[in-house]
Amino acid sequence: MKKTLLAGMMALSLIACKNDATTETTSTGDTSLAFNNVLDNYYEDGLKLNPLNATMSGDNRYNDKFPDALSQSHKDAVKTYYTSYRDSIQQFNDSDLTDTEKMSKEVLLWDIAINLEGMEFKKDLTPIDQMWSPHLMFGQLASGASAQPFNTVEDYRNWQQRVDEYLVWLNSSETNMRKGMTEGYVLPKSLIKKIIPQMDAMTEPSIENHLFYKPVANFPDGITEEDQNIIRTDYKNMIEGKVIPAYAKMRDFLQNEYLAAGRDSSGYSDLPQGSEYYDYAIKLYTTTTMSADEIHQLGLSEVARIRKEMEKVKEQVGFKGDLKAFFDDVRTNKKLMPYSNPEEIIANFNAMHETIKPQVDQLFSLQPKTAFEVRQTEAFREKSASAEYNPGSLDGTRPGIFYTPIPDATTYNVYSDESLFLHEAIPGHHFQVSLTQESETLPQFRKTLWYSAYGEGWALYTESLGKELGLYTDPYQYFGTLGAEMHRAVRLVVDTGIHTKGWSREKAIAYCLENEAESEAGITSEIERYMANPGQALSYKIGQLKIRELRDKATQELGDKFDIRDFHKEVLETGCIPLALLEEKINGWIEESK
Structure with a gap:
């Protein structure tokens, strides 16, 4: 699928979709039944092709299956799956569909198009890497x-x-x-x-x-x-x-x-079709048509802005050196490494949860029922892993789990743990994923969709809610959230630098060390992560900036009528969708709220 077609799809008029789960136009019963049957079948047939998705959702029908996705027969089946459902869904006219159905049609068409385009590349010749496979x-x-x-x-x-x-x-x-x-096609x-x-x-x-x-x-x-x-x-x-x-x-x-x-090189530009693949990866992970150069420049601008905020914290705590020296101090400060065993670290995260509980109601009218746990990352993958959230089951019987790697509790630095909890746990991924899975209005296929720009953008946006939730009272923890945001801003620079500007692994590591307080070991692992999966790291900041932009617009245009709980409900109720669809929905909500 060519770039212009995808851009056109994302720009389709969605005015009727402005309140996906709340305001409905009428559709004929027969049309609605037939349309939703297509969506249900898309989901069901997708599970047969991807049985691990079923298992992760708590659906045990395919727990004995693991198809060879690298085989030609499987790839042919996947292509037939997407093309047949694209043809089926295009038979329905928007005028015959409800608002939710129209949104679902747009999401499904986008999902099919981006997946078909991805099949044009030979990513399957590097099927194993250190983090994602x-x-x-x-x-x-x-x-x-x-x-x-x-x-x-x-x-x-x-x-x-x-x-x-x-x-x-x-x-x-x-x-x-x-x-x-x-x-x-080989790995570095x-x-x-x-x-x-x-x-x-x-x-x-x-x-x-x-x-x-x-x-x-x-x-x-x-x-x-x-x-x-x-x-x-x-x-x-x-x-x-x-x-x-x-x-x-x-x-x-x-x-x-x-x-x-x-290979000794780091970026995809050194692979056959590497530059074309990176353009596709930007589309896949940001759900936009931004260019690599636009993203690189945005990253440089964000890095400069956040550095200014960091300087203020450095002055607040009375540190006399320059910002890079402050980074070194934060990395090595023993006061920020107070623990001797993993259980203490897990307990600290659970204490954060207790702190924010009274404030959550003030910001969120829509909250999940799915239970939640914090666990240490398993030893076999801990050295190469980042903190992450694993969703609960669709029926809520398996909790959502926030995994945090703790290779050595005595050197575990807590300075960014509050922002980390907000991002991976509550109200970040746990709220966003669980509410989607628990929705009674979304079709099944949308309950398990994942678009990184929305999902990771939401999680990064929630880090900015720390003060409203009773956290960031310690200047080092506030510096931690600035550091976490800087980490995502730096990604815009180094990911595009590695894959389009010839940056080496070492140059990217040096740039990160210059601009953030992460440890060199952690930065090295992150850079290698970007090398393995181009474009994914761009999604966080692109999504966060869009959600923050929409909140600022709603605040300004609605004035006294603005309710943060309503805004968060509008963002969360649709589940993962491309950013263009989210923007159209929020703009419609703003107009209606006036």
């Missing part, structure tokens, strides 16, 4: 502490079947990476070095200590001892005879062949 999620599922259920004998058998299919995908990954070596050496120990961790020779053994080390009540013994034996054989050899094969390939073929 399926082997990491699969490790989480294997632990028995994530979305894959281990409650019945059938659950345990489902996992065995899923492991078999996953190992087919892992083998196909090596085949594709070998093809990539011949066609010039610095990323390959991070993947090797991840694979090696899965070759643990002591079966009882292996990650994949954990589900049989913790049987639930209700499984007989006889079944436990049978399953335990089967899992030992699976790990010893299948899992360990497959991971050892991948590790050896990476170590002995792929590393030598890895």
Whole structure:
């Protein structure tokens, strides 16, 4: 799909969609039924192609499936899926649809178009990286502490079947990476070095200590001892005879062949079609048609603005050196590393939750029912992981989980933890994702859609609510939120720099060290993250700036009629949508509220 067509789709008139979940025009019953059947089928057929999405949503029908998404037959099926539903949905006239249905039509068309365009590139020749690829999620599922259920004998058998299919995908990954070596699609050496120990961790020779053994080390009540013994034996054989050899094969390939073929450059511009892919990635992750140069310049402007705010905090705490020296002080200040064990860090996050609870009602009339937990990131992926939110199940039986990596509690720096909690937990991702999943008005396919510009933009926007929620009373914690915002502003500069301006990994790291207080190890991990997944890091700031712009506009135009709770409800009730659709909706709400 060409850029002009996508831009045109995003610019379609959506005046009738201005109150997606609240104001409805009428549609004929037959049309509405037929339209919503298409949406339901789109969702259901999508789960068959992506069964992990079902599992993560708490839908257990496909817990034994892991299709080889790298196979030509699967790619053909995916393309047919998108094109057939595009043709079906275009048969419905907007004049016959309700406001919610019209919004859903636009979202579905955008979703289909962006996915079809992505299939034009050869991203599948680099199917594994250190942060984003399926082997990491699969490790989480294997632990028995994530979305894959281990409650019945059938659950345990489902996992065995899923492991078999996953190992087919892992083998196909090596085949594709070998093809990539011949066609010039390879990862940077610095990323390959991070993947090797991840694979090696899965070759643990002591079966009882292996990650994949954990589900049989913790049987639930209700499984007989006889079944436990049978399953335990089967899992030992699976790990010893299948899992360990497959991971050892991948590790050896990476170590002995792929590393030598890895590239010394950092950006996608050095790959075939790399520049074109980056333009696509900007579209995918920002849901805009901004250019790389526009984003780079915006980043430079935001960095300069935030530095001025940081200078004020530096003066407030009485630090005498320059800003870079203050960054160094914050990174190494032992007063900001007060903990000795991970449990204390988790308890601190839970205390933040208690602090903000009384204020949340003042800002949000719409709040989720889904439970919430804070957990330490699992050891096998902790060294390469960032803090993250994993959604709860659609039915609310599995809580939303905020994972935070704590490789060493004694060196864990707390200066940005309040903004981190707001972003990943409440009212950030937990509110945004859970409310979408709990919605009684959105069609099913929209409850699991993820557009990074909206989702990450919302989470970054919520960091600015800290003072309104009773946080940021400590100047270092306020500096932390400025640092978190700076971190996202810097991304606009370094991501575009790496992928369009020839910046090296080292130049990008140096720029970050000059402008933010993150540790060098943390910055290095972040830069390598951007190298692995171009464009994703742009979504946070682009989305945040748009939501903040819409709030400022509503505040100015509505005056005394502006209610922050209503604004947040308007933003949250539609779930993830492209930013152009969100802007049209909020503009309609402003006009109606006048």
